[in-house]
Amino acid sequence: MTDTMALALAAVLMAAAPLILATLGETLTEKAGVINLSLDGSILLAAMTAFAVAVTFDSPWLGMLGGMAVGAAIAGLLGVIGIFLGQSQLAVGFILTLLARDLAYFLGHSFSRQPGPDLGLWTIPGLGEVALIGPVFGSRSPVVHLSLVAVFLCWWWMYRTEAGIRLRAVGESPRAAFGRGIRVRLVRLWYCLAGGALVGMAGAAYSLAVKPGWGRPQGCEGAGWIALAIVIFGGWHPVRAALGAVLFAALQVSGIYLQDIFPSIPAPVFQVAPFPMMILTLLAVNMGRVGWIQDLVRRHPLLKRFSRGWSFDPPAALGQDFDPRKGL
Amino acid sequence: MIVLQDIHKHYGRVRANDGVSLTLEPGRIYALVGENGAGKSTLMRVLAGHTRPTSGTIDLGGRTVAFLTPTLAREHGVGMLYQDPLDFPAMPIWENFQLGAPKRTKGQVFDVIGELSYRLDACFLPDEAVSSLTVGERQLLELLRLLDLGATTLILDEPTTGITPEQKRELFDLLMKLAREENHTIVLVTHKLSEALEMADAILVMRQGAIVATLTPPYDEGELVLRMFGDAAESEGADAPGPATPRPAALDAPPRLRLDNVVMAGPKYSMGPMRFSARPGECIGLAGLDGSGQELFLRGLCGLDRMPGGTLTLDGRAYTTNDFPVLRRAGVHFVPADRLEMALFPALTLREHIALAFPGRSDELDAFYQSQCVERFNLRAHPQTRASELSGGNQQRLLLSLIPDHAALLLMEHPTRGLDAGSARQVWSHLHDRCRAGATLIFFSPDLDEVLAHSHRVAVFYDRAMAAVVDRARATTEVVGALMAGKDPDQVLGGGQ
Numbered sequence: 172m173t174d175t176m177a178l179a180l181a182a183v184l185m186a187a188a189p190l191i192l193a194t195l196g197e198t199l200t201e202k203a204g205v206i207n208l209s210l211d212g213s214i215l216l217a218a219m220t221a222f223a224v225a226v227t228f229d230s231p232w233l234g235m236l237g238g239m240a241v242g243a244a245i246a247g248l249l250g251v252i253g254i255f256l257g258q259s260q261l262a263v264g265f266i267l268t269l270l271a272r273d274l275a276y277f278l279g280h281s282f283s284r285q286p287g288p289d290l291g292l293w294t295i296p297g298l299g300e301v302a303l304i305g306p307v308f309g310s311r312s313p314v315v316h317l318s319l320v321a322v323f324l325c326w327w328w329m330y331r332t333e334a335g336i337r338l339r340a341v342g343e344s345p346r347a348a349f350g351r352g353i354r355v356r357l358v359r360l361w362y363c364l365a366g367g368a369l370v371g372m373a374g375a376a377y378s379l380a381v382k383p384g385w386g387r388p389q390g391c392e393g394a395g396w397i398a399l400a401i402v403i404f405g406g407w408h409p410v411r412a413a414l415g416a417v418l419f420a421a422l423q424v425s426g427i428y429l430q431d432i433f434p435s436i437p438a439p440v441f442q443v444a445p446f447p448m449m450i451l452t453l454l455a456v457n458m459g460r461v462g463w464i465q466d467l468v469r470r471h472p473l474l475k476r477f478s479r480g481w482s483f484d485p486p487a488a489l490g491q492d493f494d495p496r497k498g499l
Numbered sequence: 500m501i502v503l504q505d506i507h508k509h510y511g512r513v514r515a516n517d518g519v520s521l522t523l524e525p526g527r528i529y530a531l532v533g534e535n536g537a538g539k540s541t542l543m544r545v546l547a548g549h550t551r552p553t554s555g556t557i558d559l560g561g562r563t564v565a566f567l568t569p570t571l572a573r574e575h576g577v578g579m580l581y582q583d584p585l586d587f588p589a590m591p592i593w594e595n596f597q598l599g600a601p602k603r604t605k606g607q608v609f610d611v612i613g614e615l616s617y618r619l620d621a622c623f624l625p626d627e628a629v630s631s632l633t634v635g636e637r638q639l640l641e642l643l644r645l646l647d648l649g650a651t652t653l654i655l656d657e658p659t660t661g662i663t664p665e666q667k668r669e670l671f672d673l674l675m676k677l678a679r680e681e682n683h684t685i686v687l688v689t690h691k692l693s694e695a696l697e698m699a700d701a702i703l704v705m706r707q708g709a710i711v712a713t714l715t716p717p718y719d720e721g722e723l724v725l726r727m728f729g730d731a732a733e734s735e736g737a738d739a740p741g742p743a744t745p746r747p748a749a750l751d752a753p754p755r756l757r758l759d760n761v762v763m764a765g766p767k768y769s770m771g772p773m774r775f776s777a778r779p780g781e782c783i784g785l786a787g788l789d790g791s792g793q794e795l796f797l798r799g800l801c802g803l804d805r806m807p808g809g810t811l812t813l814d815g816r817a818y819t820t821n822d823f824p825v826l827r828r829a830g831v832h833f834v835p836a837d838r839l840e841m842a843l844f845p846a847l848t849l850r851e852h853i854a855l856a857f858p859g860r861s862d863e864l865d866a867f868y869q870s871q872c873v874e875r876f877n878l879r880a881h882p883q884t885r886a887s888e889l890s891g892g893n894q895q896r897l898l899l900s901l902i903p904d905h906a907a908l909l910l911m912e913h914p915t916r917g918l919d920a921g922s923a924r925q926v927w928s929h930l931h932d933r934c935r936a937g938a939t940l941i942f943f944s945p946d947l948d949e950v951l952a953h954s955h956r957v958a959v960f961y962d963r964a965m966a967a968v969v970d971r972a973r974a975t976t977e978v979v980g981a982l983m984a985g986k987d988p989d990q991v992l993g994g995g996q
Contacts, residue, residue: 333597333602336590336594336597336598337598339587339594340587340594340598343587343588343589343590344585344586344587346585347586347587348587348598349549349569350547350549350569350579350585350599351599352568352569352570352599353599460766462764462805462807465766465769466769466807469768484589486589487588487589496551
C-alpha cells in the first residue's frame with residue numbers, strides 16, 4: 172500500500188517538476204513588474220534546443236544549459252522591447268510565443284523521433300532506506316530534486332535577501348524604487364532573464380526527463396499557459412505557486428488512476444478535467460474577495476487571524492512601464 | 500550650502516521651471532509657496548534628483564553638476580518627502596525603511612527603527628505592512644528613513660495635508676528642532692500661507708515657473724498674497740472668505756436623509772451601526788484622518804460599498820439595500836476625488852460625455868453643451884476635446900455639469916483637489932447654489948480649513964467610526980482637531996452632545 176502511495180506521489184512530483192520551474196520563473200518576472208506571455212513557446216523551443224544539444228554533444232546537462240540559454244534569450248528580447256523600448260509587454264509576449272513555437276517545430280525537424288540521452292535517475296545514497304521519504308525521493312530524476320530546491324531558493328531570495336526586497340520594490344512601485352536609487356529597468360531586465368532561464372529549464376525538463384525526446388507534438392504543449400494561470404493561483408508567491416503546480420499535476424495523474432476505476436467514462440474527460448478543476452480551486456482560494464465572506468471573517472476572530480497575510484494581490488505595478496528620464 | 504542656477508524644466512511646450520536660481524543655507528527653514536502649477540514641486544524634484552532639468556546647474560557644497568540622480572542627491576544629504584508618501588504599501592515597514600540604505604541585517608534595521616522612533620517620539624511595529632499606517636505615520640516613517648540616511652536638507656511637499664492639527668504641531672516642532680539644533684536645511688513646499696508665515700526664515704514665492712520674490716521677516720501678508728497671485732489678488736485673495744453659505748431648511752422640515760442603525764462594509768473594514776440625518780439644503784463636512792471611515796461613509800451612501808444592515812431613508816423612502824443605480828435614480832450623486840480615473844472617460848470627448856449623461860438630448864447636443872457646460876459652468880473647452888486633456892479645474896467643471904439639476908444628495912470627495920484658488924472658489928459657489936436650490940451636500944476634504952469653512956455641521960470620523968457630529972458654532976480647529984485625534988467627544992464637547 173505504501174509503495175503504491177509512494178509511486179503515485181513520485182509520479183505527481185515528476186509531472187509537477189517542469190510546471191514548478193516554469194511558474195517559479197514567471198513568478199520572479201511578474202514580481203518585478205514584467206508580464207512574460209511567451210512561456211508556452213519558450214518551453215517548446217527550449218525543449219527542442221535542450222534535446223538537440225544533448226544529442227549533438229551527447230551530454231544531457233549541456234542540453235539543459237542550452238535550454239536555459241534559449242529561455243533567457245527569449246525573455247531578454249521581451250525585456251529589451253518591453254522595458255527599454257516601452258512597447259506592450261502583452262503584445263510582444265504573444266508574438267514571441269507563436270514565433271518560438273513555429274521555430275521549435277521547424278528547427279527541430281531533423282531531431283524528430285530520434286533516440287537521445289536523458290537526465291536519468293539520481294540515487295541519493297542512504298536516502299532509499301529512510302522510511303516514507305525513501306521510496307519517494309531515493310532514486311528519482313534530478314529534475315524532481317532541482318525543482319524542489321528551486322522553490323526554496325526562490326522563496327529565500329525573494330523574502331530573505333536585500334536583492335529580494337529590491338525585486339519586490341520595482342514590481343510594487345517603480346517610482347518609489349527609483350527614488351531610493353534603484354536602477355529599476357536594469358533590475359527588471361535581470362529578473363526577466365532569470366525567470367526566462369527557469370522557464371528554459373522547464374522546457375529541458377520535459378525533453379530530457381518527463382517526456383524524453385523530441386517530436387511534433389512533444390507533449391509539453393499548453394504547459395506554458397497553465398503555468399501562467401498557476402502564477403495567479405499562487406498569488407505571486409513561490410511556495411504557493413509551487414503548491415498550485417503540484418495540485419495540477421496531482422489532478423492529471425489521478426486521472427490516469429481514475430480511468431482504471433471508471434472504465435465507462437470516456438478517457439478525454441479525465442484529460443480535460445484538471446482545467447475546470449483549477450478554475451474551481453482558483454474561485455475557492457479567492458473567496459476572500461466576496462462581500463459576505465468578508466463579513467463572516469470579520470465576525471470570527473479565528474478566521475480573521477487565519478486570513479491575515481493571506482494576500483493574493485498582484486504586484487501593484489505589474490505590466491506598467493517606467494521611464495526614469497520622464498521623472499516622477 | 501546648495502545653489503541652484505538658472506534651472507529650466509520644460510514638458511513639451513509647458514515651462515514648469517523657467518530660469519530659477521536659488522540658494523539654500525544650512526540651519527534655515529524655507530517656505531516655497533505658490534499656486535498649483537507654479538512649478539514648486541518640479542523645482543524640488545530637480546533638487547531631489549527625481550527629475551532632470553532641461554538646463555541649468557546645481558552646486559552642492561562646491562561640486563557643480565547638470566542634474567542629480569536619487570543616489571547622488573542622497574550622498575549630498577538631500578531627501579524629499581512627497582505629499583503621497585513614495586513608499587511600498589504592500590511591503591512591511593522594516594523593508595520600506597531599509598530599501599535604498601546601506602546593507603544591514605534585519606535585526607539591525609529593527610534596532611535603528613526603534614532607536615529613531617524613541618528619539619522622535621514615534622512608534623512603529625517593523626513587521627506590519629505600511630498599508631496599515633495613516634498618511635501621517637507614513638510621512639513620519641519617510642522622515643525617519645531620510646534622517647537615518649543622513650539627510651541634512653529635507654524637502655517636505657505639502658506635509659500637513661491629511662494629518663491632524665496636533666500631528667502638524669509635532670511635525671513643526673520636530674522640523675524646528677532639526678533646523679535650530681542640528682543645523683539641517685528645511686524646505687517646506689506649501690500653498691498654505693499661514694504655515695509659511697509661522698515657520699519660515701525666508702519665504703520664496705513662485706509664479707509661472709519662476710521665483711518672483713524672496714521675503715524675509717517681518718512678513719506682510721498682503722504683500723505675500725499680492726506676489727503669489729499677481730494683481731488680481733487684491734480683490735479676491737486665496738484666503739478671502741467664500742460666498743455666504745446657504746441656509747438649510749428648518750430643523751423641523753422632513754429630513755432628506757436618515758440612517759437608522761446602518762452598517763457599512765468595504766473591502767478593508769466595516770463600521771456601524773450608525774444613526775445620522777441631514778436636511779435639505781444642508782452642507783455637511785466630513786473630517787477625519789485617512790482611513791478613519793469617512794471614505795467608506797461616502798461610498799456606502801451611494802452604493803459603491805456594501806450596506807449589510809440598517810435602513811437608509813431618502814426623502815421619505817426607506818431602503819434596506821444600497822443599490823447604486825437605484826440610489827442614483829433617486830438623486831444620489833457621487834463625485835470621487837480621482838476624477839479622471841473614476842468619474843470620467845479619459846479618451847472620450849466632452850460631447851460624448853454629455854451624450855452619455857443626458858441620453859434624451861442627442862439631437863441638440865451642441866446647443867445643450869453650449870448652454871450647460873460653457874455658459875452655466877464656464878467650461879472653456881471645445882466639445883471635441885478629450886477629457887484627459889482637460890486641466891483639473893475643467894475636469895471638475897465638466898463633472899459638475901454632468902450632474903442633473905434634480906440631484907437631491909451630492910456626495911463629494913475632496914471637491915477642490917488639485918484646483919487653483921480661482922477654480923476652487925467657483926466650485927464652491929456652484930455647490931452653494933445647489934444647496935440653496937434644496938440639494939444636500941455631504942463632502943470630505945483633507946483640508947480641515949475647507950471643511951470648517953463650508954459646513955453647517957461637521958461629522959468627525961475616528962478609528963473607523965463616526966466619533967461626533969459638531970454644529971457650526973462649536974466647530975473650531977481645536978475641537979475638530981481633538982476629535983480627529985481620538986479625544987473623548989464627551990470631554991471635548993463638554994458632554995453637551
